[in-house]
Amino acid sequence: MxxxxxxxxxxxxxxxxGYDRHPAVHHISTEIRAGSLSAIVGxxxxxxxTLLKAVVGLLRPMGGHIEIGGCAxxxxxxxxxxxxxxxxxxxxxxxxxxxxxxxxxxxxxxxRRADDIAVAEALGTVxxxxxxxxxxxxxxxxxxxxxxxxxLSLQDSPLILLDEPFNAIDDRTVEDLMAFVLxxxxxxxxxxxxxxxxxxxRTYFPETLLIARRLVAHGPTRDVLTPGNxxxxxxxxEAWIDAAPYCDDHHxxxx
Amino acid sequence: MSPFDLVQPFADFAFMRRALVGTLILSxxxxxxxxxxxxxxxxxxxxxxxxxxxxxAAIGYLLAGLNIYAMSIGAxxxxxxxxxxxxxxxxxxxxxxxxxxxCFYLISLALGVTIVSLKGSQLDLMHLLFxxxxxxDDTTIVFIAxxxxxxxxxxxxxxxxxxxxxxxPAFLRVVGxxxxxxxxxxxxxxVLNLVAGxxxxxxxxxxxxxxxxxxxxxxxxxxxxxxxxLAIASAMMAAFAGLLISYxxxxxxxxxxxxxxxxxxxxxxxxxxxxxxxxxxxPSRHRIA
Numbered sequence: 001m002x003x004x005x006x007x008x009x010x011x012x013x014x015x016x017x018g019y020d021r022h023p024a025v026h027h028i029s030t031e032i033r034a035g036s037l038s039a040i041v042g043x044x045x046x047x048x049x050t051l052l053k054a055v056v057g058l059l060r061p062m063g064g065h066i067e068i069g070g071c072a073x074x075x076x077x078x079x080x081x082x083x084x085x086x087x088x089x090x091x092x093x094x095x096x097x098x099x100x101x102x103x104x105x106x107x108x109x110x111x112r113r114a115d116d117i118a119v120a121e122a123l124g125t126v127x128x129x130x131x132x133x134x135x136x137x138x139x140x141x142x143x144x145x146x147x148x149x150x151x152l153s154l155q156d157s158p159l160i161l162l163d164e165p166f167n168a169i170d171d172r173t174v175e176d177l178m179a180f181v182l183x184x185x186x187x188x189x190x191x192x193x194x195x196x197x198x199x200x201x202r203t204y205f206p207e208t209l210l211i212a213r214r215l216v217a218h219g220p221t222r223d224v225l226t227p228g229n230x231x232x233x234x235x236x237x238e239a240w241i242d243a244a245p246y247c248d249d250h251h252x253x254x255x
Numbered sequence: 256m257s258p259f260d261l262v263q264p265f266a267d268f269a270f271m272r273r274a275l276v277g278t279l280i281l282s283x284x285x286x287x288x289x290x291x292x293x294x295x296x297x298x299x300x301x302x303x304x305x306x307x308x309x310x311x312a313a314i315g316y317l318l319a320g321l322n323i324y325a326m327s328i329g330a331x332x333x334x335x336x337x338x339x340x341x342x343x344x345x346x347x348x349x350x351x352x353x354x355x356x357x358c359f360y361l362i363s364l365a366l367g368v369t370i371v372s373l374k375g376s377q378l379d380l381m382h383l384l385f386x387x388x389x390x391x392d393d394t395t396i397v398f399i400a401x402x403x404x405x406x407x408x409x410x411x412x413x414x415x416x417x418x419x420x421x422x423x424p425a426f427l428r429v430v431g432x433x434x435x436x437x438x439x440x441x442x443x444x445x446v447l448n449l450v451a452g453x454x455x456x457x458x459x460x461x462x463x464x465x466x467x468x469x470x471x472x473x474x475x476x477x478x479x480x481x482x483x484x485l486a487i488a489s490a491m492m493a494a495f496a497g498l499l500i501s502y503x504x505x506x507x508x509x510x511x512x513x514x515x516x517x518x519x520x521x522x523x524x525x526x527x528x529x530x531x532x533x534x535x536x537x538p539s540r541h542r543i544a
Contacts, residue, residue: 074430086422087422090482091418102419
């Protein structure tokens with residue numbers, strides 16, 4: 001592993017993110033500290049995944065901005081939801097995991113012996129040694145998640161974003177994958193994960209962002225996940241209203 | 256029937272040789288493009304694009320007669336225009352891409368037939384729609400070879416990014432800056448191949464040499480490399496067998512090639528080892544893990 005650059009930070013400055021002028025989350029202002037391990041929680045439709053997509057650059061904020069320190073956008077390691085993958089594509093596990101080395105080899109670079117070894121080792125550490133030639137469509141949900149974690153660790157990034165990493169995954173796999181997350185934290189990387197299971201969050205994640213289309217609370221997990229905050233988040237206005245009035249908070253959104 | 260009968264028509268007639276060379280070259284690049292269309296669930300897009308090139312070719316024909324360059328330039332232009340228009344409608348309106356493609360290809364087909372009828376005969380129309388593989392001249396073969404050479408180089412260059420864009424487009428957009436250029440490049444080489452193909456097989460059938468071999472191969476293997484190789488092999492066999500059948504039975508040659516490719520497909524649907532209807536219902540012992 002190469003020496004890590006100074007750990008990464010994320011700063012949301014009055015950021016509003018959404019689709020077609022309807023914000024999914026608005027006026028987020030807060031900061032993720034370098035080397036912190038934080039969870040994003042909130043009800044369905046709260047804008048959790050949207051927030052991650054904006055950090056990684058897949059969505060552009062409609063208003064405000066997001067500053068990332070200590071990590072180029074292209075170097076961010078991002079775990080998408082499995083539904084966003086086309087798993088029927090007949091690609092061997094090895095080739096898929098090898099894409100984690102894109103920052104070193106790019107679209108054209110040749111693979112060296114050391115790269116082959118790195119990929120095999122990454123597969124070994126997630127408990128899938130010997131799966132190199134299997135194709136993605138033969139994997140179970142848990143195995144696929146392990147494969148994605150192998151790719152993440154090859155990306156060797158100072159900033160790791162996980163979108164629902166433990167959804168529909170059995171307890172043992174969650175434990176194994178959580179060990180990875182904790183190791184990344186110990187190595188000084190900044191980790192930000194969207195999670196559903198509040199028990200997991202309380203056990204493993206020192207910091208939490210609670211959002212419900214806006215920031216409800218952010219800080220140490222036990223101060224954030226209070227009954228008061230959680231019920232406030234639950235009562236957020238759901239979804240998309242076609243004729244919703246324009247927002248007049250603080251600043252107007254860029255069109 | 257002796258083995259000699261399999262080569263004799265090609266030995267005797269130059270037009271048969273040219274037809275064989277043209278379709279074999281086409282197979283090398285049309286089939287891999289078909290594999291990607293299949294894996295990206297864009298089969299219908301290929302079909303729509305094939306129709307979309309007709310009005311462009313027809314305008315070229317109207318201005319310059321049966322001139323391969325004029326018609327090809329028109330065809331490529333129309334193909335790219337329709338591709339952009341269809342994706343614009345998808346992005347800017349609630350209509351889904353498959354619906355907007357279907358609309359555009361119906362319009363293109365009607366427009367193309369109308370334009371050809373302004374000047375040409377029924378024969379010219381048949382030539383455009385169904386091609387005339389037995390009338391390939393040297394210029395056309397050189398054109399096909401040129402397009403296919405370019406395609407091979409482009410495919411080799413974008414292969415890794417193209418695979419990644421199929422499986423995990425978000426990842427490519429993050430690590431590669433953005434993935435749009437990959438998709439766009441792929442669409443361009445697809446249109447180029449359809450334009451090369453319609454000289455031989457016509458605008459309606461040229462997509463057949465893309466999709467049928469790719470769909471056939473899907474029933475025989477699970478890996479991308481083997482899939483590509485099998486698709487090419489099956490396209491080549493269809494070209495060879497189709498030309499022979501058309502020679503001995505006096506059938507139209509373009510449709511004969513596509514029919515052979517189609518019968519390979521139907522046989523594979525039934526008996527292919529990977530998910531064939533009959534094969535997957537045979538009793539089989541399972542392993543313990």
